[in-house]
Amino acid sequence: MPLPSTPSAQPRLRVLTLNAALGPLDYAPRPGLDAPPGSIVRVPLGPREINGVVWEADRLPVKEVDASKLRRINAVYDAPPLPERLRRLAEWVSAYYYAPLSSVVRMAMPIPSALDGARTITEYRLTGSEPQRLTPQRAAALDALSDRQGVVREMAEWANVSDAVIRGLIKVGAMEAVDAPADTLPPRPDPAFAPAELSAEQTAAATRMIAAVEARRFAPFLLHGVTGSGKTETYLEAVAKAIEAGGQALILLPEIALTEPLERRIEARFGVRPVSWHSDLRQSQRRAAWRAIARGDAKLTVGARSALFLPYPDLRCVVVDEAHESSFKQEDGVLYHARDVAVMRAKLERFPIILATATPPLETQVQAERGTYEELVLPSRFGGAAMPDIRTIDLREHQPPSGQFLAQPLVEAIEDRLERGEQSLLFLNRRGYAPLTLCRHCGTRIECPNCSAWLVEHRLTRRLMCHHCGLTEPTPDACPECGETGTLVPCGPGVERIAEEAQQRFPGARLMLATSDTIGSPAKARALVDAVENHEIDILIGTQLVTKGYHFPELTLVGVVDADLALKGGDLRAGERSFQQIVQVAGRAGRGAKAGEVLIQTHQPEAPVIDALVRADAAGFYAAEIEARRDAAMPPFGRLAAIIVSGPDEREVAETAAYLGRNAPRDIEHFSVLGPAPAPLSLLRGRYRHRLLAHAARRVDLDSVLGNWLGRADVPPGVRLTVDIDPYSF
Ligand code: ADP
Ligand code: ZN
Numbered sequence: 001m002p003l004p005s006t007p008s009a010q011p012r013l014r015v016l017t018l019n020a021a022l023g024p025l026d027y028a029p030r031p032g033l034d035a036p037p038g039s040i041v042r043v044p045l046g047p048r049e050i051n052g053v054v055w056e057a058d059r060l061p062v063k064e065v066d067a068s069k070l071r072r073i074n075a076v077y078d079a080p081p082l083p084e085r086l087r088r089l090a091e092w093v094s095a096y097y098y099a100p101l102s103s104v105v106r107m108a109m110p111i112p113s114a115l116d117g118a119r120t121i122t123e124y125r126l127t128g129s130e131p132q133r134l135t136p137q138r139a140a141a142l143d144a145l146s147d148r149q150g151v152v153r154e155m156a157e158w159a160n161v162s163d164a165v166i167r168g169l170i171k172v173g174a175m176e177a178v179d180a181p182a183d184t185l186p187p188r189p190d191p192a193f194a195p196a197e198l199s200a201e202q203t204a205a206a207t208r209m210i211a212a213v214e215a216r217r218f219a220p221f222l223l224h225g226v227t228g229s230g231k232t233e234t235y236l237e238a239v240a241k242a243i244e245a246g247g248q249a250l251i252l253l254p255e256i257a258l259t260e261p262l263e264r265r266i267e268a269r270f271g272v273r274p275v276s277w278h279s280d281l282r283q284s285q286r287r288a289a290w291r292a293i294a295r296g297d298a299k300l301t302v303g304a305r306s307a308l309f310l311p312y313p314d315l316r317c318v319v320v321d322e323a324h325e326s327s328f329k330q331e332d333g334v335l336y337h338a339r340d341v342a343v344m345r346a347k348l349e350r351f352p353i354i355l356a357t358a359t360p361p362l363e364t365q366v367q368a369e370r371g372t373y374e375e376l377v378l379p380s381r382f383g384g385a386a387m388p389d390i391r392t393i394d395l396r397e398h399q400p401p402s403g404q405f406l407a408q409p410l411v412e413a414i415e416d417r418l419e420r421g422e423q424s425l426l427f428l429n430r431r432g433y434a435p436l437t438l439c440r441h442c443g444t445r446i447e448c449p450n451c452s453a454w455l456v457e458h459r460l461t462r463r464l465m466c467h468h469c470g471l472t473e474p475t476p477d478a479c480p481e482c483g484e485t486g487t488l489v490p491c492g493p494g495v496e497r498i499a500e501e502a503q504q505r506f507p508g509a510r511l512m513l514a515t516s517d518t519i520g521s522p523a524k525a526r527a528l529v530d531a532v533e534n535h536e537i538d539i540l541i542g543t544q545l546v547t548k549g550y551h552f553p554e555l556t557l558v559g560v561v562d563a564d565l566a567l568k569g570g571d572l573r574a575g576e577r578s579f580q581q582i583v584q585v586a587g588r589a590g591r592g593a594k595a596g597e598v599l600i601q602t603h604q605p606e607a608p609v610i611d612a613l614v615r616a617d618a619a620g621f622y623a624a625e626i627e628a629r630r631d632a633a634m635p636p637f638g639r640l641a642a643i644i645v646s647g648p649d650e651r652e653v654a655e656t657a658a659y660l661g662r663n664a665p666r667d668i669e670h671f672s673v674l675g676p677a678p679a680p681l682s683l684l685r686g687r688y689r690h691r692l693l694a695h696a697a698r699r700v701d702l703d704s705v706l707g708n709w710l711g712r713a714d715v716p717p718g719v720r721l722t723v724d725i726d727p728y729s730f
Contacts, residue, residue, distance in 0.1 A: 011028065011029050011067075012026045012027065012028060012029075012057070012064075012067055012070055013026065013027045013028070013029050013035055013041075013054050013057075013073060014026055014054065014055050014056070014057040014060055014062065015027055015041060015043055015052035015053065015054055015055070015073070016052055016053045016054075016055045016060065016101060016102060016105060017043075017045075017050055017051075017052040017102060018050070018051055018052060018053075018102050018105065018106050018109065019050070019102060020100035020102045020103050022045075022050075022102075023062070023100070023101075023102065024055060024060045024062050025043070025045075025052070025062070026057075026062060026064065026065060026070055027041075027043050027070055027071055027072060027073045028067070028070040028071065028072045028073070029072070029073065030072045030073055030074075033073070033075070033076055034076070035054050035073060035076050036054065036081065037054050037055055037056050037081070037084070037087065038053065038054060038081030038082040038083060038084060038087060039053070039054045039076050039077075039081045040052075040053055040076070040077045040079050040081065040082070040109070040115060041053070041054055041073050041074075041075065041076050041077065042073070042074045042075040042076075042077065043071075043073050043074060044071050044072075044074060049074060051077075051109075051112070051115070053082055053087075053105055053109075054081075055087065056087075059091065060101070077115040078115070079110070079115050079291070079294065080294040080295055080311065080313065082105070082108055082311050083311055083312075083313055085345075085348050085349045086108060086309075086311050086312075088348055089309075089341070089344060089345050089348055090104045090105050090108065090309075092344055092348075093334065093336055093341055093344075095703055096703070096725065097334060097335055097336050097723075097725050098641075098703070098706060098707075098723040098725060099334040099335070099336075103333060103334050104309075104334055107306060107309040107334065108309045108310060108311055110286070110287065110290035110291070110294075111283060111286055111287060111290070121151060121179070121180045121283060121284045121287065122151070122177050122178070122179060122180075123149050123150050123151055123177070123178050123179075123180050123282075123284055124149065124150070124151070124152065124155055124166070124170060124175045124176065124177055124178065125145075125148070125149040125175065125176065125178055126142065126145055126146060126174065126175055127173060127174060127175060127176045129173055129174055130142070130174065131168075131169060131172040131173075131174045132172070133172075135165075137161050137162075137165045138165060138168070138169060138174075140159060140160070140161060141155075141159040141161050141165055141166065141169060142169075142174065144158055144159040144160070145158060145159050149178060149282075150282045150283070150284075151282070151283055151284075152166050152167060152170075154282050154283065155175075180284030180287075180288070181288070183288070183291055183292070183295075184288050184292070185292070185297055186272075186275045186292050186297060186298050186299075187272040187273075188272070188299060189243055189266070189270035189271065189272050189274065189299055189300045190270055190271045190272070191240035191241070191243050191244040191270065192244075193269065193270050193271035194268060194269055194270075194271070195237070195240070195269075196233040196236070196237065196269065198230075198233065198234065198237065199230070199382060201229075201377075201378050201379065201380070202229075202230055202233060202234045202378065202382075204376075205223060205225075205234050205376035205377075205378060206234050206235075206237040206238065208221070208374065208376055209221055209223075209234075209235065209237070209238035209317075209352060209354060209376070210237060210238055210241045212238075212351075212352035213238050213241040213242050213245070213316055213317050213351070213352055214241060214245070216316065216350055216351060217350055217351075217352070218346055218347045218350050218351065218352070218353075219346075219352040219353070219374065220343055220346065220352070220353050220355070220367070220372070220373040220374070221352060221353065221354045221355065221373065221374050221375075221376055222323075222355050222357075222360055222364050222365070222367070222368045222373045222374070222375045222376065223235060223354050223355065223356040223357070223376050223378070224357065224358075224360055224368075224375055224376065224377050224378070225356070225358060225377070225378030225379075226358055226378065226379065226380065226381060226387065226587075227358045227381075227387075227583070227584065227586070227587025227588075227591075228381040228382060228385055228551070228587060228591045229358075229378035229379070229380060229381055229382055230378065230382035231321075231356045231357075231358075231378060232262070232265055232321075232356075233269075233382075234378065235251075235319050235321075235354050235356055236265075236266070236269050236270075238317050238319075238352065238354060239251070239300065239317055239319065240269075240270070241316075241317070242316035242317040242351075243270075243299045243300060245316060246314075247299075247314045247315065247316030247317070248293075248296060248298065248299055248300070248301070248312045248313075248314050248315050248316060249299065249300050249301070249315070249316060249317045249318070249319075250300075250301045250302075250303070250307060250308070250312065250315060250317075250318045250319070251274070251300075251301070251302045251303075251318075251319045251321060252303060252304070252305060252307060252308060252318065252319065252320045252321065252328070252338060252342065253302065253303070253304065253321050253322065253549075254304075254305075254321075254322050254325035254327040254328060254548075255304070255325075255327060255545065256278040256279065256280055256304055256521070256522060256525075257516070257519050257520070257522070257524075257525040257545055258321075258322070258525075258548065258549040259276055259278060259302055259303075259304075259522055259525075260522045260525040260526045260529060261525075261529060261549050261550055261551070262302055262321070262549065263276065263302060263522075264529075266300065266302070270300065274298075274300040274301055274302045275289050275292060275293065275298040275300065275301045275302070276289070276301070276302050276303060276522075277289055277293075277301055277302070277303030277304070277306070277307040277310065278303055278304045278306075278307075278522075279304065279306075280520075280521050280522060289301075290310065293310045293311065293312055294310070294311045294312075294313070295313075296312070296313045296314050298312075305327070305328050305330060305338035308338050308341055308342055308345065309341075315345070315349055315351055316351050317351055317352055317353075317354070318342050318345065318346060318351065318352075318353050318354070319353075319354045319356060320338070320339050320342050320353070320354070320355050320356065321356045321357075321549075322356070322357055322548050322549070322584075323339055323355035323356055323357040323360070323361060323364065324357045324359050324360060324361040324364075324580050325548075326573075326577065326728055329728045331728070335722070335723075335724045335725065335727075337726060339355065339361070339364075340726070355373070358583060358584065358587060359579065359580035359583045359584065359618075360622075361576075362573075362576050362622070362625055362626060362629065362636070363635060363636040365622055365626070366626060366636050366637075367636075369626075381591070385590060385591055385592065385593070386590065386595055386596075387590075387596075387616065388558070388586055388587075388589040388590045388595070388596030388597055388598045389595070389596070389597050389598065390586055390598040390600065390613055390614050390616065391597070391598070391599055391600070391614065392563075392599075392600045392601075392602055392605040392610060392614060393407050393409050393410055393599055393600065393601045393602070394602070394603075394605050395407060395601055395602060395603050396603055404501055405493045405497070405498060405501060405561055405562070405601075406426075406498070406501060406502070406505065406559070406561070406601075407601055409599065410559045410599050410601065411505060413557055413559070413597065413599055414502075414505075414506060414539065414557065414559070415506070416557075417538075417556060417557050418506060418508075418509055418538055421535075422554055422555070422556045422557070422594065423532065423535070423537065423538060423539070423540065423552065423554045423555040423556065423557075424538070424539045424540070424555070424556075424557040424558070424559065425539075425540045425541075425542065425546065425555055425557070425558045425559070425585070425588055425589070426498055426502065426539065426540070426541045426542075426559045426561055427542060427543075427544075427546070427547065427558060427559065427560050427561060427585045428493060428494070428495050428498055428541075428543065428560075428561040428562055428565075429543050429544050429565060429566065429581065430493065430494045430495060430543065430562075430565070431456065431458070431467065431494060431495060431496075431515045431516065431517055431543055432456040432457055432458045432459075432465065432467075432494035432495070432496055432517075433456075433457045433458060433459040433460075433490060433494050433496040433497045433500075434456070434457045434490030434491055434492055434493065434494055434497055435454060435456055435491070435492045435493075435494060436454045436456075436490070436491040436492055437454070437455065437457050437464065437475075437488050437489070437490055437491070438488070438489055438491050439479035439481060439482060439484065439487050439488055439489075440487045440488075440489050441479060441482055441484040441487040442479060442481050442482035442484070442487075444479055444480070444481035444482065446464060446480065446488075448466035448468065448469065448471055449471070450466065450469045450471060450683070450684075450685050450686045451466055451468045451469050451471075451681060451683055451684050451685065452681055452682045452683040452684075453466060453467070453468050453681065455471075455473075456494065457475060457490055457494075458472075458496065458517065459475075459496050459497075459500075460496060460513075460517065460518075461517075462474060462475050463475060464476075468681060468684055468685070469684065469685045469686075475488075476488070493561065493562070495513060495515055495541050495542065495543055496513065498541050498561055499511055499513045499541045502539055502541060506538075506539065509538040509539050510536060510537050510538045510539070511537070511538070511539050511540075511541060512528065512531060512532070512537045512539075512540050512541070513541050513542070514528055514540060514541070514542035514543070514545055514546045515542060515543045515545060516543070516545055519545060529550065532550075532552050532554075532555070533552065535554060540555070544581060544584075544585075546585075546588070547581060547584040547585040547587075547588065548584045548587075550588060551591055552588065552591065553591055553592025553593070553594075554592060554594075555588055555589060555590075555591070555596075556589060556590055556594050556595065556596050556597065557589060557596070557597050557598075557599070558585055558586055558588055558589040558596070558597075558598045558599070559598075559599050559601070560582055560585060560586075560598070560599070560600040560601060560602075561601055562601060562602075563578070563582060563600045563601060563602040563610060564602055564603050564604060566578030566581055566582075567604070567607060567609060571728075572629075572634055572635070572640075573728065575608070575609050575625060576625055578609050579609050579612065579613065579618075579621055582598075582600065582609075582613055583613070583618070585598075586598040586613070600613065600614075608621070608624065609621065633695070633697065635726060636698075637698070638695060638696060638697055638698060639695070639696045639697075639698060639700070639702055639725075639726070640693060640694065640695055640696075640726060640727060641693075641694040641696075641702060641706060641723055641724065641725050641726075641727070642691055642692070642693055642694075642723070642724040642727040643660065643691065643692040643693075643694065643706075643710065643721060643722070643723055643724075644679060644689055644690075644691050644721070644722040644723075644724060645657040645660065645676070645689070645690045645691070645692075645719060645720075645721060646684070646687040646688060646689045646690075646719070646720050646722065647687055647688060647716075647718045647719040647720060648686060648687055648688070648718060649688070649718055649719075650688040652716055652718060652719055653687075653688045653689070653690050653719060654676075654688075654690055656690075656715055656716060656719045657675070657676035657690035657691070657692065658676060659713075659714075660676065660692060660709075660710070660713060660721075661673065661675060661676045661692060663709065663713065664692070664694075664709060665705055665708070665709050668700065668705060669697075669700075670696060670697035670699070670700050671694070671695070671696045671697070671700050671705055672694070672695050672696075673692055673693070673694050673695075674692065674693040674694075674695065675690075675691055675692040675693055676690045676691060676692045677690065677691060678690055678691070679691040687720075694706070702725075706723060710723065
């Protein structure tokens with residue numbers, strides 16, 4: 001009888017390092033140190049130490065080295081292990097999105113300081129005593145930091161000064177140290193604090209969701225309610241049930257600016273604010289939140305898409321609010337879609353997932369029609385408010401004077417509101433002052449040196465900015481090409497320019513500009529909500545940031561400055577996206593006792609999207625869109641994957657893309673490849689980009705087809721391949 005000869009008979013630990021290039025490595029256990037799968041460990045690597053996660057060896061193949069050569073792990077962190085079902089989710093995400101497992105697991109991991117429960121973070125705050133020597137920088141810091149607390153680096157960043165200025169202020173006693181504890185118990189939401197009295201429609205929907213929470217089963221819901229129907233009140237009852245049962249709940253939002261209005265409503269419903277998770281947290285908050293979530297103490301979390309990967313041990317309900325939003329799709333790093341990953345997490349961990357929206361993403365609508373998702377409809381506004389009346393303003397008939405963008409009928413409607421003391425919202429989905437700056441003398445358009453895109457003028461900061469790579473430079477006086485001065489002219493409108501025009505046309509009105517430049521943090525969003533609710537604002541001018549989530553009862557007019565903008569996208573979702581966007585912004589009008597009106601400025605009132613909006617025919621619009629996708633076998637009826645080839649050398653990129661095109665699989669049924677061609681942004685952050693588009697029927701095993709094709713490809717070192725599954729921009 002042959003002896004069992006597997007080297008794994010000796011104890012070994014497989015450790016997934018957090019570095020995609022290293023991948024998994026084997027180590028020997030350390031006697032007395034228990035490290036089951038999921039444990040977060042510190043291991044030696046050459047002369048260094050790195051962090052990793054212990055994984056099931058049979059799920060993560062490596063070339064095994066002899067057990068006698070293995071080094072021991074150094075330590076197991078004092079942090080809860082990553083739960084098994086989260087490890088399975090990470091594996092699924094890695095396979096489905098064609099991303100390294102290390103990169104996926106990194107999203108579940110905390111900042112390093114959270115791994116060490118014993119260590120305190122020292123933060124600083126102002127003491128109130130003025131330093132004797134007050135330099136302009138010190139004065140600026142004192143001014144900016146009045147209600148802030150953070151580590152030196154964070155304080156320096158907020159105040160826009162160097163670390164040395166902050167350290168100087170500490171030294172002279174103008175700032176003092178405060179210890180931020182690692183573990184704080186978040187206040188417990190009380191499900192019985194103030195339950196909503198639901199309408200009959202809301203009750204019917206809530207009952208279905210509550211039953212699924214109680215049964216602890218996988219159940220995907222599309223909570224489809226018109227704007228103002230009270231979706232939030234309704235799904236919060238399912239959340240309440242999850243908390244009441246002792247479990248955890250998570251609400252995902254598309255933007256951090258929206259966390260503020262929701263957190264207020266949560267406080268009204270449950271008596272306390274939720275734990276929040278987004279990019280604006282400071283280090284100590286991030287650490288405390290991660291640990292509270294991982295221990296199961298955070299019962300209710302509200303967060304941006306990255307909150308989905310955190311190690312909740314006991315999720316009982318997840319809500320994806322504004323489920324149609326494209327910001328749930330992550331466009332760098334791991335290219336995942338949080339809505340789809342949330343559904344998979346719900347399936348693996350067996351809990352209900354609620355996709356809430358007034359304008360379902362087309363994929364979700366199709367699932368509901370197939371019966372795989374249960375659709376819960378709230379057909380009318382809560383409290384009997386009427387839906388707003390939507391009309392178009394044909395810009396071919398009512399052309400605004402040159403250099404202006406508000407047509408006469410819109411101007412009159414705003415004047416009307418000003419007289420009646422009601423509020424208006426002007427919507428234009430374009431940040432900055434003007435999307436293009438042109439030299440009248442030589443015709444040059446100012447472009448980004450790193451991207452195939454124009455620089456956008458931001459007049460508030462007096463800078464030109466690239467919206468793709470973030471480059472900014474002072475707005476020049478002279479044309480960078482011909483050197484003439486006074487010849488640069490702005491072309492087209494951005495929200496800043498609309499605000500300027502509104503200020504000129506309505507000199508007495510109180511205006512507020514709301515874009516990610518002006519309300520980028522929850523604190524600023526709070527100020528916006530207060531200002532509008534206290535009626536300190538007559539006209540709100542904003543980008544898509546103000547199209548959703550807000551409930552302003554005195555706002556009765558919405559003007560869509562340029563409805564043609566979204567129609568121009570040309571990609572698969574252009575029609576769907578513009579429909580959703582306009583329905584959402586229209587939904588801000590007339591939510592209180594007074595009726596709302598929506599005026600859409602357009603050059604093509606006959607376009608199917610605009611026509612459907614005016615006739616309030618959502619069903620007809622969806623039916624036509626679904627039909628068109630079905631005919632073309634486009635998602636969700638077929639699958640797409642974009643393969644982006646990028647690198648600093650244009651010729652090398654083009655050659656690699658051509659080589660991939662020549663070697664594309666040809667004999668697979670219902671699978672085809674388009675391209676290569678330059679990608680829509682053919683230069684991005686200094687890298688040239690070419691693209692191939694793979695199209696497959698749903699029954700094709702796309703993972704393995706792509707694996708066979710791309711896994712074997714010979715790619716030069718300077719060139720990167722990125723696979724974007726179910727791409728949004730292509
Ligand atoms: P949606 O998210 O569907 O657009 P909201 O949840 O913002 O709608 O609800 C619209 C308004 O109606 C909000 O002010 C909300 O507080 C109120 N509301 C909705 N349902 C109820 C309810 N059952 N009881 C009291 N107020 C409600
Ligand atoms: Zn750029």
